[in-house]
Amino acid sequence: MAYIIAVANQKGGVGKTTTVVNLASFLSLSDKKILVIDSDPQGNATSVLLPEYNGLSFYDDFQIYETNRKNISIGPSSNSLIEQEQLINRSDYKEQTLNKLLNPYKKEFDYILIDCPPSLNQLPINAFASADLVLIPLQCHYYAMEGLGQIMSKLTDLDLKNISPSVSILLTMYDEKTEFCRDIEEEIRDFLSDQCLKTVIPQDIQIAIAPSYSKTILEYAPLSAGSRSYASLSKEIING
Amino acid sequence: MAYIIAVANQKGGVGKTTTVVNLASFLSLSDKKILVIDSDPQGNATSVLLPEYNGLSFYDDFQIYETNRKNISIGPSSNSLIEQEQLINRSDYKEQTLNKLLNPYKKEFDYILIDCPPSLNQLPINAFASADLVLIPLQCHYYAMEGLGQIMSKLTDLDLKNISPSVSILLTMYDEKTEFCRDIEEEIRDFLSDQCLKTVIPQDIQIAIAPSYSKTILEYAPLSAGSRSYASLSKEIING
Numbered sequence: 001m002a003y004i005i006a007v008a009n010q011k012g013g014v015g016k017t018t019t020v021v022n023l024a025s026f027l028s029l030s031d032k033k034i035l036v037i038d039s040d041p042q043g044n045a046t047s048v049l050l051p052e053y054n055g056l057s058f059y060d061d062f063q064i065y066e067t068n069r070k071n072i073s074i075g076p077s078s079n080s081l082i083e084q085e086q087l088i089n090r091s092d093y094k095e096q097t098l099n100k101l102l103n104p105y106k107k108e109f110d111y112i113l114i115d116c117p118p119s120l121n122q123l124p125i126n127a128f129a130s131a132d133l134v135l136i137p138l139q140c141h142y143y144a145m146e147g148l149g150q151i152m153s154k155l156t157d158l159d160l161k162n163i164s165p166s167v168s169i170l171l172t173m174y175d176e177k178t179e180f181c182r183d184i185e186e187e188i189r190d191f192l193s194d195q196c197l198k199t200v201i202p203q204d205i206q207i208a209i210a211p212s213y214s215k216t217i218l219e220y221a222p223l224s225a226g227s228r229s230y231a232s233l234s235k236e237i238i239n240g
Numbered sequence: 241m242a243y244i245i246a247v248a249n250q251k252g253g254v255g256k257t258t259t260v261v262n263l264a265s266f267l268s269l270s271d272k273k274i275l276v277i278d279s280d281p282q283g284n285a286t287s288v289l290l291p292e293y294n295g296l297s298f299y300d301d302f303q304i305y306e307t308n309r310k311n312i313s314i315g316p317s318s319n320s321l322i323e324q325e326q327l328i329n330r331s332d333y334k335e336q337t338l339n340k341l342l343n344p345y346k347k348e349f350d351y352i353l354i355d356c357p358p359s360l361n362q363l364p365i366n367a368f369a370s371a372d373l374v375l376i377p378l379q380c381h382y383y384a385m386e387g388l389g390q391i392m393s394k395l396t397d398l399d400l401k402n403i404s405p406s407v408s409i410l411l412t413m414y415d416e417k418t419e420f421c422r423d424i425e426e427e428i429r430d431f432l433s434d435q436c437l438k439t440v441i442p443q444d445i446q447i448a449i450a451p452s453y454s455k456t457i458l459e460y461a462p463l464s465a466g467s468r469s470y471a472s473l474s475k476e477i478i479n480g
């Protein structure tokens with residue numbers, strides 16, 4: 001059965017899509033079959049993994065597509081996800097909608113990675129209800145730290161509905177030259193030591209340039225600090 | 241009558257809150273009375289301008305509060321904004337809800353700045369319907385560029401409902417040492433020359449540190465490149 005990871009944080013621009021795309025790329029190297037679900041109406045993961053795609057979203061027609069990368073398939077996003085989120089709010093299954101749609105695929109894949117939009121509305125909640133693990137990318141900045149409490153308390157609320165994925169925190173865009181970043185890392189490791197992953201993703205402009213060539217960091221700059229950090233993340237995830 | 245600016249972009253982490261807080265700070269220096277409306281459930285603008293606030297959102301009780309900064313008042317955010325967005329979807333006024341709530345305040349203030357969450361749902365749409373200007377902070381990165389088309393086409397759709405604010409683009413987190421950033425700036429200025437503001441906000445870690453002391457960039461590092469760029473933005477806005 002697939003191990004399902006929801007990559008989520010309502011704080012915007014913290015590296016959710018970057019983590020889904022690059023983690024999928026390294027996991028697929030160890031001969032694991034990966035399904036990426038793009039639950040973000042922005043469709044950034046779809047634009048890198050399935051460039052030129054202009055069809056329906058996974059929530060519309062339950063279809064997945066092979067990509068030109070071995071072992072990686074995708075359930076794509078589309079603009080219709082904004083309306084879909086309203087429909088899910090009023091459907092019978094509500095937060096279990098995505099989980100039901102994924103059932104036919106759970107035996108076929110080793111990992112399912114779900115990219116979430118920057119909110120705590122129905123699309124991320126559906127991802128939490130499907131997930132074994134919620135991976136929270138956390139930028140070492142003040143506003144991002146503030147938001148951590150909100151997503152953690154939402155996950156506590158969902159526990160009452162028997163939605164209880166485990167939670168890991170991934171420090172992203174880490175700039176070790178900045179005292180500010182080092183202080184935040186120390187604070188996180190003190191408070192949430194067992195949930196904070198050992199791997200830290202550094203600030204690396206190569207990571208930001210790669211998607212403009214529809215490439216993962218491994219394909220664009222395999223020896224970069226960014227690439228090596230996502231390689232180590234994939235090992236940490238595989239080893240559980 | 242107040243000039244109303246919605247600061248919006250569904251792409252996350254591009255500097256929306258940073259722009260609202262720091263533009264409000266510089267506009268208030270030129271003896272303009274400023275009202276900030278925090279339409280983001282994250283409440284980042286509220287945490288800097290009204291630290292320790294723990295009450296209802298502006299959408300709940302229509303209340304505004306003076307801050308400890310001369311000439312700046314705020315209609316705060318709260319977690320209830322997530323539910324409020326669902327209620328607005330089903331209300332009679334729909335996208336005109338915020339505009340009606342602002343009516344009692346339009347004579348009292350020179351500028352009203354609305355911070356938006358990273359989406360194209362009802363909260364940002366309400367801000368567009370209230371605004372004279374939609375200011376789109378744009379990070380010079382690939383995913384952010386991709387998103388520009390989505391918000392521009394949403395604004396074109398709203399034009400049919402007589403919601404027609406003007407639009408300006410503000411380049412943020414600009415790193416002139418990166419060829420990647422320079423290329424994106426050139427592309428934007430070619431395609432959207434009349435909408436792209438002259439002021440460019442540089443990447444400046446002081447901007448990211450200031451909110452951890454509940455300070456604006458002017459208060460934290462007045463001589464920094466970040467501070468000077470927001471000063472020039474306020475002049476560009478005042479001079480229209």
Ligand SMILES: Nc1ncnc2c1ncn2[C@@H]1O[C@H](COP(=O)(O)OP(=O)(O)OP(=O)(O)O)[C@@H](O)[C@H]1O
Nearest residue numbers: 012013014015016017018118202203204208252381
């Ligand atoms: N470690 C890093 N170093 C440098 N740039 C990065 C890094 N990680 C991500 N980026 C860049 O920062 C921007 C934000 O990252 P990304 O879009 O993955 O975040 P997100 O959380 O998915 O955003 P959203 O909330 O809009 O979905 C992107 O332009 C991305 O290329």
Ligand SMILES: Nc1ncnc2c1ncn2[C@@H]1O[C@H](COP(=O)(O)OP(=O)(O)OP(=O)(O)O)[C@@H](O)[C@H]1O
Nearest residue numbers: 012141252253254255256257258358442443444448
């Ligand atoms: N010019 C800049 N240089 C360096 N850091 C910046 C700059 N502008 C903003 N930041 C920092 O980058 C992060 C993202 O900015 P901010 O939170 O203002 O974006 P946002 O668009 O409001 O995000 P969201 O989509 O989550 O609402 C914050 O931690 C902020 O302090």
Ligand SMILES: [Mg+2]
Nearest residue numbers: 016017040044
């Ligand atoms: Mg994303």
Ligand SMILES: [Mg+2]
Nearest residue numbers: 256257280284
């Ligand atoms: Mg914000």
